[in-house]
Amino acid sequence: MRWSRYYLFTSKEVPKEAEIASHKLMIRAGLIRKHSAGIYSYLPALWRSIQKFSNIVREELDRKGAVELQMPAVQPAELWKESGRWYEYGKELLRIKDRHNRDFCFGPTHEEIVTAITRADIRSYKQLPFNLYQIQVKFRDEIRPRFGLLRAREFIMKDAYSFHSTRESLDETYNDMRDAYSRILERSGFKFSVVEAATGAIGGSVSHEFVVFADHGESLVITCPKCGYAANVEKASFYIEPKKYNKVNFEIVPTPGKSRVKEVADFLGVSTDSIVKTLIYKTPEKLIAVAVAGDREVSEEKLRGVLGTQGELADDKTIEDITNAPVGFAGPVGLSEEIELLVDKSAAAIEYFVCGANKKDAHIVGATWDKVGKFKIVDIAEAKKGDKCVRCKSLLKVYRGIEVGHIFKLGTKYSEAMKCYFLDKDGKSKPVVMGCYGLGIGRSVAAAIEQHHDDKGIVWPVAIAPFECVVMPLNTDNTTVVSEAESIYSQLKEKGIDTIIDDRDERAGFKFKDSDLLGFPLKVIVGAKTIKEGKVEIELRKDGSRLEVKTSDVVSKVGEILSDHKNLSLVSVR
RNA sequence: CGGGGCGUAGCUCAGCUUGGUAGAGCGCACGGUUCGGGACCGUGAGGUCGGAGGUUCAAAUCCUCUCGCCCCGACCA
Known part of the structure; x- marks a missing residue:
């Protein structure tokens, strides 16, 4: 990609509406544009990150046998009346009417739709289990959208729904999804924790949240450093220490x-x-x-x-x-x-x-x-700082984080309400056992920035950076510099490295500031000073370290560094 | 929904108290100097002052209504 022809415009101004790092940086780096409270355009560079993350999600879900489809964003009220949620969901459900004055809603989630699909097809236990997912725009009319993409009203989510003939089969898929989510987050360079969670408006029994550590996260997580117990504070149990009480008269x-x-x-x-x-x-x-x-x-x-x-x-x-x-x-x-x-x-x-x-x-x-x-x-009291682990009595720790994923064992709540039944081995009709699995795509990408930035800007993990590498010709009037930069750029592209060339007619300092702000993992710096000796520099965004390499070696060296970093982000951080 | 704040150039904001020619910085265009960590000088383009109504000879400024945005809170006895 050529920067001069790309749609990527940065700003020095610190936006007034933004409070936290990811939101400020996304605006300054020209990644999002707000149209209304909690409603954003994802500009091209961010869209690349979103696509990269989405593709990691697809790879890991496909690996577990999940199947992608696409369901409607606008959903008829009848289905929501069947499940009962038309009356329960409250004001977060954006209700709309069509020209015939019929009720619809803009989907905040898709249990109703997916169940309406599957109940028409499922006849026998032999068809089960299966797991359907989509990556799609949702709308939830949040009381107070804030923090940019971290709490938007319109947002992109991956939602999956699994269907089973038995609880055991659900357990199996649930664990598969738990593994898939962990791999997705590891591959994308997150530090996170899997915690027990409350089930909220979705319903069901068991659920786990995937919480990415961040100082400004809205979720509070309780963890036990000793035995690994981890739960959302809304759900966390704690040990009640026995005390001696002195008798007091009534x-x-x-x-x-x-x-x-x-x-x-x-x-x-x-x-x-x-x-x-x-x-x-x-x-x-x-x-x-x-x-x-x-x-x-x-x-x-x-x-x-x-x-x-x-x-x-x-x-x-x-x-x-x-x-x-x-x-x-x-x-x-x-x-x-x-x-x-x-x-x-x-x-x-x-x-x-x-x-x-x-x-x-x-x-x-x-x-x-x-x-x-x-x-x-x-057990209905909230855990707090200073409490001890319900399992091993060690002192619990409290962390802040961003909930990027949530998986649920739904059971038969929707299949019963919406009559999604199958005929089992014993010839009896039974409600399908369901699971559902959500992962916020936009929120995850915002959380990545929240977790990976410094005072200069974003520091993208390689796996979800808009571009892995930026080639920077520093002296645009020097023909050797320009032609070498162009040559390196073509070779990098040839090798399949995701590269942008900053061919804008700007001064060196300006280009440095911009690519630091955008957070591309690698810079290939082509300047008049070093090119005379047939050399260029490679700079790592992560720590600013540089090395000089011969122009003939740049491409292989860049490939080497990037694959190292991809491997690094595969290391589990839990 | 309750409380507070804001809306003036593409962006960030000043001007409003006390009504009288609409401003700055950044960005943008052109010219020149500069050129490896957000350069400098000069010239210039650019604004229905969120919208509607009212008061007035005269409204960005005063009044009423309205729309939008931001922040805080939303009941724990």
Whole structure:
């Protein structure tokens, strides 16, 4: 590619709307153009990176026997009504009407469509399993798009859906996909972690996230450096350390106006972890009381797992009705029998605790669980810094990262709702067992920049760089320099090395700054100084190191360095 | 959805308080000097001041409405 004829325009200005590195650099390097909140064009250079990453994805999925297809972006409402998600998905689903006033949506994901396809074809267990995938534009009307491609509304995603006659078969494919994702990320030069995750709006039972480490990531990941346990903070379990408690006599004490945990703790002179905090949640069907230790938060994702449905905090009026007290004075002791009580492990472990008295301006001290009616002990508190591993009791670490992939065991949620059945060996009709596997393409590429950049610009991993190599004739008025550069450029292309020549009539410094910003892994510098001796320089973007080589050796040397780097990025970093 | 901020040249922004000829830097075009880490000098092109309405002799500036963008928050007792 000739830079002078390519569509690649950089800028010195630091964009005002961008806050994090990948977003700023993508704008400065001329890789994206924003049209609306969370809606972008991918300009040619970035599109090359996206294509390279997509092709790695294809190679690794094809290797596992997955089959590519393409499904519609605009989907009829009927299918979403069948699965029930037309009513559940909420405002993130972009709903549109056609000229006949019929309802459609712009697909945020494709379980409905893929199930509509397969239910028409699947008859027998003999056809199973199979795994279908596509790389396609999705739309999710996010509450607040931000960070450029990291949280866009329109984005490119690889989504795969597998279909099975048995759970065991699903397990097999699930593990295959897990391997494929790991290979994809390794080949693309990511440092990442595979973590247990909550299933969210997609549904299903088991799921894992692929989280690329980044200081500005939106996901919090808990890992155990000793035994390798890793989970999203929304899902992570932790070890509750047994403590010795001194006996405290049961007593109802006045706590006027002290409704928050911190206030009660200060007022009574106790620590927050000896308080039991009681929250009232509501689901579409019922009210639930939830108790956690005062120094902990409820993980709504964990709660969703226990309830099997999304719960939300009840409004003030409901709380007053059920607890006979204003908000802030609920407690498990003496709570109405009408409401189910879930007690987190963290709260259940406290022998003598402080809690709301279900009475205005009063708390109980010295409460014990034998004074509480029926309750169930569950794991619904969020892990936090300083917690210990549920498996090996080592100190857990908390990392920030970007969730680039998420794989789920869906089970029969969609196949039952949408009647995708097959006839099994025993002659009985059964719902197909499904898995689904998402990987954010644009997000991954943005995450790569987030993970690989310095103060000069992007430092692309070789595998997904827009170009592997840039040839830079520094003195465009020197005919030897120009002709040597052109010759090297043709030879590199000949050898299949992805090369751009910076043939623009610009000064040397300008070209250096631009290619540093763009982050091409290798520069071949052709200048008047060295060409006199029949030499050029090769510079590595990674560390700025240079070596002089004879013009006759450049091509083989470049090939050598690039293959070294490709191999390097294959080394597992977990 | 709630709160805050912004919208003026291709980009980043000043001007608005106190109404009166629309500015700077970068970028762009041309000429000259320069030429291995975002050069310098000169000349020049380029703006319905987000949009609509209003007040006024006169509106980028004041008022009303509206659209868009950015940031923070969205209930944990």
